[in-house]
Amino acid sequence: MAAAHPKGPTLWDKTYARFISMxxxxxxxxxxxxxxxxxxxxxxxxxxxxxxxLHYIKAGLVSWFPDSEMGFLYLFYPTIGIxxxxxxxKYIVRDDxxxxxxxxxxxxxxxxxxxxxxxxxxxxxxxxxxxxxxxxVGPEAPIVLTGGAIGSNVGRFARLNYKQxxxxxxxxxxxxxxxxxxxxxxxxxxxLEILMFDLTxxxxxxxxxxxxxxxxxxFFLRGFDTVLAVNLTETFELRTIxxxxxxxxxxxxxxxxxxxxxxxxxxxFGKFDxxxxxxxxxxxxxxxxxxxxxxxxxxxxxxxxxxxxxRTDNLLDTSPFYPWRDKAWVIALVLLATMMxxxxxxxxxxxxxxxxxxxxxxxFVGAYMGxxxxxxxxxxLGMDLPIMSFTLVGMAGVMAGVMNAPLTxxxxxxxxxxxxGLFIPLMIVSAVSYVIDYYLDPDSIYTKQLRERGLxxxxxxxxxVMVFLHVDELMETDFLQINTSYTLGDxxxxxxxGRRNIFPVVDDNEKLLGVVQLDDIRNDMFNPSKYDTRIxxxxxxxxxxxxPNEQTASVLKSFEANSTWMxxxxxxxxxxxxxxxxxxxxxAYRQQLVNITQ
Numbered sequence: 190m191a192a193a194h195p196k197g198p199t200l201w202d203k204t205y206a207r208f209i210s211m212x213x214x215x216x217x218x219x220x221x222x223x224x225x226x227x228x229x230x231x232x233x234x235x236x237x238x239x240x241x242x243l244h245y246i247k248a249g250l251v252s253w254f255p256d257s258e259m260g261f262l263y264l265f266y267p268t269i270g271i272x273x274x275x276x277x278x279k280y281i282v283r284d285d286x287x288x289x290x291x292x293x294x295x296x297x298x299x300x301x302x303x304x305x306x307x308x309x310x311x312x313x314x315x316x317x318x319x320x321x322x323x324x325x326v327g328p329e330a331p332i333v334l335t336g337g338a339i340g341s342n343v344g345r346f347a348r349l350n351y352k353q354x355x356x357x358x359x360x361x362x363x364x365x366x367x368x369x370x371x372x373x374x375x376x377x378x379x380x381l382e383i384l385m386f387d388l389t390x391x392x393x394x395x396x397x398x399x400x401x402x403x404x405x406x407x408f409f410l411r412g413f414d415t416v417l418a419v420n421l422t423e424t425f426e427l428r429t430i431x432x433x434x435x436x437x438x439x440x441x442x443x444x445x446x447x448x449x450x451x452x453x454x455x456x457x458f459g460k461f462d463x464x465x466x467x468x469x470x471x472x473x474x475x476x477x478x479x480x481x482x483x484x485x486x487x488x489x490x491x492x493x494x495x496x497x498x499x500r501t502d503n504l505l506d507t508s509p510f511y512p513w514r515d516k517a518w519v520i521a522l523v524l525l526a527t528m529m530x531x532x533x534x535x536x537x538x539x540x541x542x543x544x545x546x547x548x549x550x551x552x553f554v555g556a557y558m559g560x561x562x563x564x565x566x567x568x569x570l571g572m573d574l575p576i577m578s579f580t581l582v583g584m585a586g587v588m589a590g591v592m593n594a595p596l597t598x599x600x601x602x603x604x605x606x607x608x609x610g611l612f613i614p615l616m617i618v619s620a621v622s623y624v625i626d627y628y629l630d631p632d633s634i635y636t637k638q639l640r641e642r643g644l645x646x647x648x649x650x651x652x653x654v655m656v657f658l659h660v661d662e663l664m665e666t667d668f669l670q671i672n673t674s675y676t677l678g679d680x681x682x683x684x685x686x687g688r689r690n691i692f693p694v695v696d697d698n699e700k701l702l703g704v705v706q707l708d709d710i711r712n713d714m715f716n717p718s719k720y721d722t723r724i725x726x727x728x729x730x731x732x733x734x735x736x737p738n739e740q741t742a743s744v745l746k747s748f749e750a751n752s753t754w755m756x757x758x759x760x761x762x763x764x765x766x767x768x769x770x771x772x773x774x775x776x777a778y779r780q781q782l783v784n785i786t787q
Contacts, residue, residue, distance in 0.1 A: 218391065221353060225360045225395035228343055229402030232336035232364035236403070237410045239313045239328050239335075239369075246321025247487075263323060263486055264479055267538065268472035270322025274315050275464060275542030282311045287539060289334030289546055290383065290635045293362055296341065297384070302355040303345065308338030315544030323486045325475065325534035326545020329369055333546070336365025340399075359386045360399035367400040368407040370416055372604035375597060376400040382594040383635065417494060417606045423575035425613055432574060436562050437586055437618040441625025443558050444590025447532050447551070448626075448634050454536035464542065471541025478534050482527045483507050485534045488549045493556035493584075497577045501564060517568040521561065528557035547634055551591050552584045559583025581606055582614045589619035590626035593633035658741040658777050664758050666767040670695050671724060673702065677713060678720030680705065693757060693765050694728050701757055701765040703728040734759050735769055745774060 215223065250266060278286060284305065285292075289312060296304050316331035340361025344354030359380045367376030377396050380386045388396075461467045479485050484492035484504055495503045505514040505523060513519040535550040559579035566572040585598035592598075599615045630637075669683055671692050680692065690707035709727045713719040732751035735744055735758045747756065748771045758766045 217353075218394075220347070221356065221391075221395045222398055224343055224347060224357055225399040226402045228336070228340045228357055228361045229364040229367075229399035230406055231339045231343075232332075232361050232399070233368040233403040233406035233410070235309070235313055235335045235339065236332050236365060236368035236407065239317055239332055240411065242313065242317035243321050243328065246317060250322065263483070264476040265472075267323040267325065267475045267479065267486070267543075268468065270319050270324050271471055271538060271541050271543040272468055273322070274319045274324075274544050275468070277315055277318065278311075278542070278544070279464075282307060282315070284311075286312050286315055286331075286334065286544060288635075289330035289332075290362075291638065292334055293337040293358065294384065294635060296337070297355055297358065301351050302341055302358045304334070304338040304341040304358070306338070306342055308334055309342060310335070312338075312544065316546070319538065319543040319545050320488060323479070324538040324543040324545055325479075325485050325487065325489070325531065325550070326538050326543060327488055327547065327549025327552075328545065329366065329548030330546020331544060332365045332369050333362045336361035336363075336368075340364075355386070356392055356395055359384055359392075360395055363396055364399040364403035368403040370601060370605055371404055371407050371411070372416075372601055373397075373400040373404040375601035375604050376403070378596045378600050379594070382597050383592060383633070415604075415606055417490075417497070417581075421577060421581070421606060421610065423578050424610060425578070429574060429578075429614070430617065432562065432566065432572075432579075433582065433614045433617045434621055436559060436579060436583060437621025438625055439558055439562065440555060440583060440586030440618060440622035441590050441629075443528070443554055444587055444622060444626040445629040446529070447547075447554060447587070447591045448630055448632075448637070450532045451536050451634060454533065454540050458537075458540035467541040471537050471543075474537045475534060478530050481509060482523070482530060484527055485531055489531070489553045490549070493553055493560070493580060496556055496560040497580045499576050501560070517564075521565050521568070524557055524561040524564065528554050528561065531557070547591065548588075551588045555584035555587030556580045557583070558587065578611055578614065582611060582618045585615050586618040586622040590622040591634050593623065593627065593631075593636070595619035595623045658774065658781060660735060660739050660741060660744060660758060660769055661737040663741075663773050663777055664737065664767040664769050665773065668693055668768055670765065671705065672696065673723070673725050675724040676720060677710060677722045677724060677727070678717075680710060680724055681714050681720065684714070691755060691768065693768075694724070695765050699764045701734070701759050701763060703730050704757065705729075731757050734763075736761065737766060741774060744769065745771070748774075 250262075278284075284307065286308065292308075293304070296302055312331035312334045316326070316328050320326060320328055337358045338361070340357035340359070341354060343361075344357040349357070362384060363376040363380040365376075366379045367373045370376075377400055380396060381388055386392070458467050458470065461470065475485075483506070492504060495501075501520050501524070504527070505511045505520070508523075510519055510523055531550055531553050535545075535547065539545060559582055560576055562583075563574040563576040563579035566574050567576070581602055585595075585602040588598035588601065589595035596619075598619045599612070602615060603609050603612065668689050669692055671680065671683070671694055673694065673696070683692070684707065692705045694702045694705060696702055705724055705727050706729070709729065713722070732753055733747045733756055735747070735756050737758055737760065744756070748754065754771045755768050758769055760766055
């Protein structure tokens with residue numbers, strides 16, 4: 190029998206070989222610019238596919254049922270979407286794809302900017318199902334995760350280093366924002382403010398190319414119309430500045446409420462031990478809220494577009510409050526309640542298993558806050574405030590507070606609406622809201638958990654370098670263990686063979702009882718008459734004990750507070766694991782700083 194011929198190179202091998210051949214003709218900067226354009230185009234296509242998926246799901250849900258009877262189904266559609274999305278994640282994805290922006294930040298700090306390949310499409314499908322069925326969330330954070338994953342995997346395909354891969358990841362995330370909102374400047378500012386990426390001469394061009402490529406393709410596929418269909422004719426007037434300050438204060442308080450409700454809802458759903466219980470609780474909450482306030486169904490862009498045009502009575506259509514649609518005080522109360530319950534609906538959607546982001550809910554809450562203030566002042570105080578301007582500026586205010594990103598809010602709203610004439614109000618409200626929310630809670634909705642886990646990258650180089658240093662990786666384990674049965678003579682024999690000057694004392698269960706240092710036995714180790722002395726006579730307690738998952742920054746503080754250079758590492762049960770030294774941390778810090786800057 191003739192020997193079988195080995196298989197030839199696969200399509201993947203041929204593609205990679207062609208890429209390597211092409212890349213060798215380019216400098217590093219040229220290669221990054223080419224790859225940035227590729228990432229931008231792919232991110233724009235992902236955004237377009239998500240928009241198309243949302244459109245077809247929504248159309249499919251309403252096309253087969255009489256419009257007059259759709260209100261009943263709207264109560265159940267969001268729950269059905271959440272159940273389908275949860276099953277999709279559990280049985281197909283088998284990975285956590287919630288909190289898209291947070292996952293991008295985490296990948297930059299603890300996974301070498303590596304995101305899994307499935308993230309290039311699973312967030313699109315999961316969020317498309319959730320939002321298409323009426324989940325009260327937005328598609329922006331999932332598409333940011335998708336864009337970031339595209340950039341990360343392109344970097345992996347090209348075998349780039351950490352810094353280059355991080356740049357492509359940020360290009361993908363920024364391009365995704367630029368594509369979904371048709372806002373290239375907002376995409377760049379988003380990367381700088383929220384992803385904490387440093388802008389340098391080597392990074393600005395790839396970022397620009399990625400966002401411009403994504404926006405251009407988005408214009409080609411979706412048209413040149415702005416995302417918010419408004420025609421801003423009102424001009425900024427100095428007399429409205431005090432009310433814009435009031436709006437900024439209220440947006441800051443609303444931002445704090447937004448992040449606080451996220452924690453409350455998370456704790457509430459965390460009490461359920463079974464997923465079906467979360468579905469039931471989420472379905473009941475969403476059903477009741479959507480029945481009372483139909484504008485909570487889905488993203489809500491249509492409702493706050495109506496607000497901008499002053500059509501407040503439309504917000505009560507198909508709601509129990511419709512008979513009182515001509516009463517100003519009822520409209521004001523509905524605006525307030527809808528704004529507050531939007532946050533509950535959003536967090537319930539995600540906590541019960543849905544996939545979505547907080548961009549659109551931030552815009553929703555801000556729009557309602559601005560409209561509420563303008564409507565109330567006009568109807569109850571006899572003022573003449575421009576409701577469209579206050580609605581737009583309120584969006585930027587809440588986004589600035591919730592995301593700790595005032596510049597992103599300013600440029601996003603300016604590009605979304607074409608309202609560049611509102612720059613001064615946008616800056617006033619965004620700044621005031623950011624200051625208020627930062628005073629109440631310095632973390633954004635994306636960074637709180639990461640900061641608590643010591644995984645948050647910031648523009649502070651010292652803090653960022655510490656994120657990459659882990660106690661369990663820096664720990665040294667080549668120390669000779671001793672137990673309480675040892676005598677000084679036994680230790681003298683060990684010292685002759687060992688090279689360490691500290692010895693952990695453990696019991697039979699490896700639990701750390703104390704330490705013996707060479708300096709403490711030095712005076713007696715040359716006196717044979719003391720060799721029968723139990724080693725416990727020389728044992729001391731270390732000034733502190735370190736856990737393996739402890740943040741490196743806090744370990745350094747412990748070194749400084751106790752004026753020591755070596756501390757033992759123990760697990761949560763007190764069992765000895767090793768030692769960590771201050772010099773080892775400082776050496777790793779210097780090396781990591783070199784790695785990041787180069």
